[in-house]
Amino acid sequence: MRVVIQRVSSASVSVDKKVIGSCVKGLLILVGIEEADAEEDVAWLSSKIINLRIFNDAEGKMNLSLMDINGEMLVVSQFTLHASTKKGNRPSYILAARPEKALPLFNTFVERLKKESGKPVATGEFGAHMEVSLVNDGPVTIIIDTKNKE
Numbered sequence: 001m002r003v004v005i006q007r008v009s010s011a012s013v014s015v016d017k018k019v020i021g022s023c024v025k026g027l028l029i030l031v032g033i034e035e036a037d038a039e040e041d042v043a044w045l046s047s048k049i050i051n052l053r054i055f056n057d058a059e060g061k062m063n064l065s066l067m068d069i070n071g072e073m074l075v076v077s078q079f080t081l082h083a084s085t086k087k088g089n090r091p092s093y094i095l096a097a098r099p100e101k102a103l104p105l106f107n108t109f110v111e112r113l114k115k116e117s118g119k120p121v122a123t124g125e126f127g128a129h130m131e132v133s134l135v136n137d138g139p140v141t142i143i144i145d146t147k148n149k150e
Contacts, residue, residue, distance in 0.1 A: 001041045001109070002081045004030040007054055007140035011074045013124040014131045021122035026071030028134050031109060032081025033102040034095045041146040042105060046112040054140055062140070066117065073113060076124040076132055077106050099127060 005027055012022035029049065055064040055071065066073070079102065083091035097105070103126050113121045124130045 001034070001037045001045050001105075002032045002145045003045065003049070003143070004078075004081065005049060005052070005054075005142045005144065006030075006134060007137045008074075009135040009137045011132070011134035013074060013076050013122075014133070015125050015128045017131075021074050021076075021124055023072035023074040023122050025069065025137075027066060027073050028132070029073060029075045030078040030081060030132075031075060031106065032078050033097045033105050034082050035097045035101060036095075037097065037101075037105055037146065039105070039108060042109045042112055044149070045144065045146050046109060046116055048144060050113065050116045052142070054142065072119065072122070073117070074122045074124075075106075075110055075113065076130060077102070077126045102126075 008023065008026060008028045010022070010024045011028040012019050014020065027049070050067060051065050053065050054062050055066070055069045057063040079093060079096040082096040083093060084095065085091050106126055110121050110123055
């Protein structure tokens with residue numbers, strides 16, 4: 001699994017010009033799932049995100065987690081995070097999981113974030129054409145890949 005995490009003041013996702021998910025003061029999480037991903041990836045990644053200390057403390061240091069600030073989450077599926085641009089100018093998405101594999105893992109990921117945070121988690125619509133709006137706070141943007149565990 002590969003995620004792009006953005007610390008946001010606010011974020012929303014729309015389908016057909018209608019907002020279907022939003023959050024304030026928290027994280028926008030763009031998630032791409034590949035064929036090799038499994039529930040172990042979901043478990044590791046959800047715990048990492050919930051406990052990631054990327055929010056400022058009273059001294060302005062990134063020392064606080066999403067839980068510490070009582071932050072919100074918006075999770076949006078994005079298969080293009082697994083784009084390969086090695087050959088030519090048209091990206092290949094061969095590593096991206098097919099919907100029948102990706103959707104159950106995406107749903108498990110969202111449910112795990114809900115359970116671990118004890119909070120609702122807003123989402124986009126899997127497979128839909130979405131418009132994502134955000135105010136990046138910082139800006140702070142972090143990329144995590146469960147295959148590298150960096």
